[in-house]
Amino acid sequence: MKFYLRRITFYAVTLWATISLNFLLPRLMPGNPADIMIAKMQRAGGEVSETTIRNIKLLLGDDDAPLWEQYFGYWGRMFQGDLGVSVTKFPTPVADLIGAAMPWTIILVGTATVISFILGVVLGAWAGWKRGTWVDHIIPATTVLQSIPYFWLALILVAIFAVGFGWFPIFGGYNVFDFPRGPEPSWKFVSDAIRHAILPAITIVLSSVGGWLFGMRNMMVSTLAEDYILTAEAKGLRPRRIATTYAARNAAIPSIAGFSITLGFVVAGSIVMEQVFTYPGLGKLMYQAVLSNDYALMQGVFLVITLAVLAANFFMDLIYGFVDPRARQNV
Known part of the structure; x- marks a missing residue:
């Protein structure tokens, strides 16, 4: 029993660490999904309205929110099966x-x-x-x-x-x-x-x-x-x-x-x-x-x-x- 309890504890901690890294690494990279989507739309169709930009940021994540708030929001959406919206195949989840x-x-x-x-x-x-x-x-x-x-x-x-x-x-x-x-x-x-x-x-x-x-x-x-x-x-x-x-x-x-x-x-x-x-x-x-x-x-x-x-x-x-x-x- 001791063997299985230690295994379960180890994998639970590892799961938390890997999901946290999965959240942090993309945010430490230059740029963000919303900016990429807006830039692609500007290259394809020129002017992008403020309403469209606001909607894109709401869909792909608001970077103005504190990091801890984004972190807990990420966990909440993940438990609901919401992994975000793809930029390349927008608006497919x-x-x-x-x-x-x-x-x-x-x-x-x-x-x-x-x-x-x-x-x-x-x-x-x-x-x-x-x-x-x-x-x-x-x-x-x-x-x-x-x-x-x-x-x-x-x-x-x-x-x-x-x-x-x-x-x-x-x-x-x-x-x-x-x-x-x-x-x-x-x-x-x-x-x-x-x-x-x-x-x-x-x-x-x-x-x-x-x-x-x-x-x-x-x-x-x-x-x-x-x-x-x-x-x-x-x-x-x-x-x-x-x-x-x-x-x-x-x-x-x-x-x-x-x-x-x-x-x-x-x-x-x-x-x-x-x-x-x-x-x-x-x-x-x-x-x-x-x-x-x-x-x-x-x-x-x-x-x-x-x-x-x-x-x-x-x-x-x-x-x-x-x-x-x-x-x-x-x-």
């Missing part, structure tokens, strides 16, 4: 933009990350169990794929399988000509979205599976040298039981800890992947927000990423404490 982009990222990047983790851990455990055999040749191949720059690998896959063979779409999350009104709940749309997601998913798996495989293989080799493995072998236990119950379970503990961080950043998406494939996820949304100095949108995306990372780490901490009782005893 930030929460609506994030809500539209998040499912794409979670489904694609989340699924690909879980597949990569499971594939890497299983193959790594197999390579560690079969150390010194031909199975070890899998590691150099996956390491080479991991060392290739992410965007270059994505472009190679697009050039070969999308442009060359024409097996997959070149860009986008779905065919906008077949679905001009956007996503719809139909099998035709789902199948089209899956077809658009295959190449980005393959890119994520190929780029990340090598790290999981290499780490698991080394931990498996180290675990197999432990005394309790020798004791299990001396007792005459079946090799499969030794490999799975004793060796792989303990060797996977560091990978589980690393997976919690990776799982949290799933919500952030892959900025490079989503840019290359023009995929409508959170990574692309964050990139557009940074380019446009859209502070409200940046704050909203960073807040979602922060909450996702903390939630994933908290969840995996609970699992880690259950899998490895030593973690609870050392607190």
